[in-house]
Every structure is written in structure tokens, then in C-alpha cells.
Amino acid sequence: MQETLFETELTITQEYEKILKNNYPSQQDKYGALDLINWDFKEFQTQYLSHRFHSYPARFIPQIPKTFINLFTEKNDTVIDPFCGCGTTIVESFLNRRASIGNDFNPLACLITKVKARLISEEEMSLLSKKLLELKRYTDSDHRKPEYYRKLPKRNVSNLFNRDMINELCLIKEGLDELKEKEKIYDLGLVALSSTIWSIIESENGVEIFANFYRKIINMMGTIREMRALVKKEPNVRVIHGDARFLKIDSNSSTLIVTSPPYVNALDYYRVHMYNMLWLGMNYEDFRKHEIGGHSHYIANRFRLLSEYLADMLRSMIEMNRVLVEGGVCVIAIGNSSLEYELIESYKRFLDFASYLNFRPIKTIFRNIDTTKKYTSKDIGKIDDEYIIVLEKTNNIGISSKDDAFVEEVVTKQMKEFEQRVKENPGSSLRGKRVSEKRLKQNADRIAEAIRLIPQDIKIKGG
Numbered sequence: 001m002q003e004t005l006f007e008t009e010l011t012i013t014q015e016y017e018k019i020l021k022n023n024y025p026s027q028q029d030k031y032g033a034l035d036l037i038n039w040d041f042k043e044f045q046t047q048y049l050s051h052r053f054h055s056y057p058a059r060f061i062p063q064i065p066k067t068f069i070n071l072f073t074e075k076n077d078t079v080i081d082p083f084c085g086c087g088t089t090i091v092e093s094f095l096n097r098r099a100s101i102g103n104d105f106n107p108l109a110c111l112i113t114k115v116k117a118r119l120i121s122e123e124e125m126s127l128l129s130k131k132l133l134e135l136k137r138y139t140d141s142d143h144r145k146p147e148y149y150r151k152l153p154k155r156n157v158s159n160l161f162n163r164d165m166i167n168e169l170c171l172i173k174e175g176l177d178e179l180k181e182k183e184k185i186y187d188l189g190l191v192a193l194s195s196t197i198w199s200i201i202e203s204e205n206g207v208e209i210f211a212n213f214y215r216k217i218i219n220m221m222g223t224i225r226e227m228r229a230l231v232k233k234e235p236n237v238r239v240i241h242g243d244a245r246f247l248k249i250d251s252n253s254s255t256l257i258v259t260s261p262p263y264v265n266a267l268d269y270y271r272v273h274m275y276n277m278l279w280l281g282m283n284y285e286d287f288r289k290h291e292i293g294g295h296s297h298y299i300a301n302r303f304r305l306l307s308e309y310l311a312d313m314l315r316s317m318i319e320m321n322r323v324l325v326e327g328g329v330c331v332i333a334i335g336n337s338s339l340e341y342e343l344i345e346s347y348k349r350f351l352d353f354a355s356y357l358n359f360r361p362i363k364t365i366f367r368n369i370d371t372t373k374k375y376t377s378k379d380i381g382k383i384d385d386e387y388i389i390v391l392e393k394t395n396n397i398g399i400s401s402k403d404d405a406f407v408e409e410v411v412t413k414q415m416k417e418f419e420q421r422v423k424e425n426p427g428s429s430l431r432g433k434r435v436s437e438k439r440l441k442q443n444a445d446r447i448a449e450a451i452r453l454i455p456q457d458i459k460i461k462g463g
């Protein structure tokens with residue numbers, strides 16, 4: 001039985017690899033190859049090599065970028081992900097020997113991405129191993145009083161961590177800080193520390209902090225050795241801590257974008273990663289101000305989040321168009337969301353944006369998500385489907401992402417269409433819940449108010 005399973009698995013993977021490696025004479029044939037792929041990737045390994053370094057909510061499976069990178073780029077091309085998160089697209093570009101640029105406003109995302117897409121020499125790793133042994137002595141003997149504790153905002157930290165835990169984490173952080181000059185191993189240590197903090201947050205039964213941290217570093221170093229054998233010459237990787245609405249990337253510099261943007265009203269990454277950032281000394285307040293899709297504001301009228309989100313995504317798509325070469329391919333993966341019992345089909349909104357931006361729609365792929373492999377949360381429920389829209393840039397648009405008048409016009413049109421749809425079919429995302437007529441009527445009033453407030457809500461916040 002075991003053997004049969006193993007054989008089927010190999011065949012499916014081999015078939016997939018064959019589709020990727022085939023020679024396709026034209027762009028049209030490459031688009032055709034997308035239809036040969038079973039996008040559910042059910043039997044596939046989705047956590048391999050450095051993809052395992054750090055968990056990240058709502059990341060996409062590596063097979064999505066891997067497919068497009070193999071089909072649509074050549075050796076010297078550059079791949080961009082403007083919302084790179086934990087760097088899935090960047091790691092796949094690295095493993096497939098393509099240069100890449102990852103951008104994210106979450107400083108933790110940038111750190112994780114950097115560490116996952118670079119090699120470290122044996123010499124540097126031995127320095128880290130030495131430091132680990134030293135740290136083990138400190139944490140075992142408990143004689144060293146951590147200084148770092150004094151620098152932490154105590155009120156926030158003590159919510160989740162007791163005094164002993166704080167001591168141990170501080171000792172690790174201080175020990176790592178002594179490696180600051182050795183950027184690669186320092187960063188790797190920080191990612192292992194952040195991942196340990198994540199384990200503490202997720203765990204119900206407590207975590208042996210140093211043992212957890214130690215194991216993570218040893219595993220990560222083992223993985224980097226494996227990657228060294230696979231990637232002989234490191235491709236160029238640039239990771240930018242920046243805003244997807246105003247990319248610090250030259251125009252016409254890439255042939256492929258593969259990205260999964262934030263969802264409206266789904267997660268506040270700044271909140272999810274607040275403790276990690278706090279421990280690593282990162283500025284999460286700044287990220288909060290620039291985060292797209294967050295929902296810690298407009299509490300009284302959630303539909304204002306929608307117009308704000310649409311404006312932010314329109315600006316980001318203008319930027320995606322700018323950085324792509326003509327004929328370049330833009331791939332956006334996104335699922336549906338729900339706002340006050342109304343269904344938000346973001347992929348349809350993005351397809352509509354495409355029509356203003358000289359993006360030719362090539363196809364929309366629907367995929368079922370194996371929910372055991374994708375982030376779920378009690379706030380958003382399961383993200384159980386995903387649409388992958390494939391666009392081709394036909395030519396440059398003479399529009400800037402700072403053009404508020406253009407953004408206002410397009411968002412107003414979309415919000416009015418949404419208003420009409422809700423009037424005709426209220427409660428499109430009830431999912432079996434019962435809601436009063438009054439509540440649905442209230443939604444209509446709130447949408448009307450959100451439309452009135454568009455000129456102020458689409459303005460860029462946070463400076």
C-alpha cells in the first residue's frame with residue numbers, strides 16, 4: 001500500500017514537472033499549458049526547504065509562483081512580488097535561478113524573506129553554532145541578568161510571557177545582538193527567535209524556549225546546506241521594506257509579477273505579528289498606518305473599509321503595471337471575503353481595474369484550497385477557495401498611483417455597482433446565518449454613506 005501511494009505521488013509530480021519543462025513555441029502555447037495543470041495540488045508537498053522557516057498567515061502555496069516562473073521567465077528575467085509576505089515567490093525565484101524583488105510593509109515579512117532566499121557559508125554557520133553553545137551555557141546557568149528586558153515596553157510583553165520566559169528570551173536576544181555585524185547569521189538567528197515566539201503564542205501547553213530555538217537553528221542550517229547543493233550560483237535578490245502603492249522599483253524592469261495581496265477585512269498582520277515585532281525591536285505602529293486591508297478602524301461603518309481597500313488595490317495595480325515590461329505577465333491570487341453579510345468577490349474588482357490599466361485578461365483560474373494547508377481563523381472563517389487572475393500588460397498607462405481623481409472615479413463606479421447588487425440581492429454572504437431585514441436595510445444606508453465619503457476615505461494615510 002505504502003509503495004503504491006509513493007508511486008502515484010511521484011507520477012503526479014513528474015507529470016507536473018514535465019509540463020513546466022516543455023518547450024512552448026509561443027506565449028499563447030504557454031497560456032495553454034496553464035490548462036494542463038491541476039491547480040488543487042492536493043498530493044503535493046507544499047512545505048519544503050526554506051518555505052518551512054517561519055509560519056505566515058494566508059501565504060500561498062509555492063506551486064503557484066513556481067508554475068508561472070517556469071513557464072513565463074527566462075534566465076536573466078526578474079520576478080517581482082509587491083506583497084511578498086514570507087517570500088514564497090522570492091524563494092521560488094531563487095530555487096529556479098531567477099533574480100527577484102520582494103516588497104512588503106511588514107518588517108518581519110522582509111526579514112523572513114531575506115533569510116529564506118540566501119545561502120550562508122560553512123564558516124559563518126560555525127560562528128552561529130559557537131554562539132548557540134555559549135547561549136546554552138547562559139540559559140542553563142541563569143547567572144546572567146538580561147539587560148534587554150529594560151528596553152521592552154513591559155505592559156505589552158507581560159500579557160503573554162511570564163518572568164522566566166522573558167528572561168530566557170532576553171538572554172537569547174542579547175546573545176544574538178552580539179552577532180549584529182555578521183548580518184546573515186544574525187538575521188537567521190532573529191527568524192529562529194521570532195519563530196520560537198510564534199510557537200509560544202500558538203502553544204497551549206508551554207514551550208521549552210531554548211530547546212525550541214536551538215532545534216530551529218539546527219534545522220535551518222541543515223536546510224541551507226541542502227539549498228547550497230541545489231543553487232550553485234546565487235541569483236540576485238532584493239527585499240524592499242516599502243509600500244506596494246508606491247514601489248521603489250524602476251519602471252519596465254520585470255517580466256513577471258506573482259503576488260497574493262491582502263484581503264479586505266480579513267487579518268491585521270500588524271496585530272498578528274505584534275509580539276514578534278516587539279521582541280525584534282521593529283516598528284509595528286508604522287506598519288499599522290500603512291497596512292492595506294486592516295480593519296481596526298471605521299468600526300461604525302465597515303463598508304468604508306471596502307472603498308479604502310479598493311482604492312489601495314487600484315493604486316497597487318497601477319504600480320504593478322508600471323514596473324512590468326510590455327508583454328509582461330501579472331498574476332494575482334485572491335479569495336473572496338465577506339463584509340457585514342455581503343460577499344466581496346475581490347477578483348472581479350481586480351479584473352475590472354485591469355480594464356482601465358492596459359492589462360489584458362488572459363484567464364482566471366479557480367482553485368480549491370486544502371484548508372489543512374491554508375491559514376484559517378475564527379475571525380474570517382475558512383479561506384476555502386482562491387482565484388488566480390492572469391493578466392498581460394499591453395502597454396504603459398499614463399496614470400500615476402498618486403492620481404486621487406482617477407482613483408476616486410473608478411472606486412465610486414465600483415461602489416455604486418456594489419450598492420446596486422446589494423439592493424437586488426441583500427445578504428449574499430449569510431452562510432446559513434439569520435439576519436433581520438432591518439440589519440440588511442441598515443447595510444444599504446451604510447453603503448450610501450461610504451460612497452459619499454469616498455473622496456476623504458481614499459486619501460493615503462500615514463504620510
Ligand SMILES: C[S@@+](CC[C@H](N)C(=O)[O-])C[C@H]1O[C@@H](n2cnc3c(N)ncnc32)[C@H](O)[C@@H]1O
Binds near residue numbers: 056106109261263293
Ligand atoms: C496575503 S499576504 C502575502 C503572502 C505571500 N504571498 C506569502 O506567500 O507569504 C499579504 C501581504 O501584504 C502585506 N501588506 C499589507 N499592506 C501593505 C502595503 N501597503 N504595502 C506592502 N505590503 C503590504 C502584508 O504585510 C502581507 O504580508
